[in-house]
Amino acid sequence: MNTPTRAVAVLTAALIWLAPAVTAHATKVYRCGPDGRIYSQTPCKDGYEVNAADKRSNDQRKAAEDSVRREEQMTEKMARERQANEAAAARQGAITIANPAAAKSTATGPAAAASASATKQAGAKKDAGTKKDSGAKADKKP
Numbered sequence: 001m002n003t004p005t006r007a008v009a010v011l012t013a014a015l016i017w018l019a020p021a022v023t024a025h026a027t028k029v030y031r032c033g034p035d036g037r038i039y040s041q042t043p044c045k046d047g048y049e050v051n052a053a054d055k056r057s058n059d060q061r062k063a064a065e066d067s068v069r070r071e072e073q074m075t076e077k078m079a080r081e082r083q084a085n086e087a088a089a090a091r092q093g094a095i096t097i098a099n100p101a102a103a104k105s106t107a108t109g110p111a112a113a114a115s116a117s118a119t120k121q122a123g124a125k126k127d128a129g130t131k132k133d134s135g136a137k138a139d140k141k142p
Contacts, residue, residue: 004077016064 029052032044040047056064 006072012068016061016068 018105028041029050030040030043031050032038032046034046046119
């Protein structure tokens with residue numbers, strides 16, 4: 001797990017662990033500011049008191065701490081798996097996506113591709129001439 005993620009996880013766990021002690025000493029908390037986004041321990045203009053006591057039982061706190069530990073372990077496991085996958089991909093090297101048509105023309109060589117193109121053009125001219133001839137013969141027959 002990288003350092004910032006670990007620091008956040010440790011800080012979260014510490015806050016959960018210290019929450020009962022902090023709320024026992026903080027007798028009053030006020031929500032202040034025009035949007036109520038500022039919290040203070042001293043009364044403020046347009047502010048109001050909020051109940052900041054932790055209402056969770058000891059079992060609930062323990063469950064929250066266990067959850068944080070499990071998430072941290074899962075995060076570390078996922079990071080190890082990602083690093084292993086990246087290392088395996090690096091060992092494989094570059095991947096080439098093949099174009100079957102381009103591979104076929106390059107496999108037979110440029111000269112063969114040009115010859116095939118010339119053969120197609122000659123065949124097309126021959127078919128065009130045959131169609132004209134057959135059309136002319138059809139016109140001659142009444």
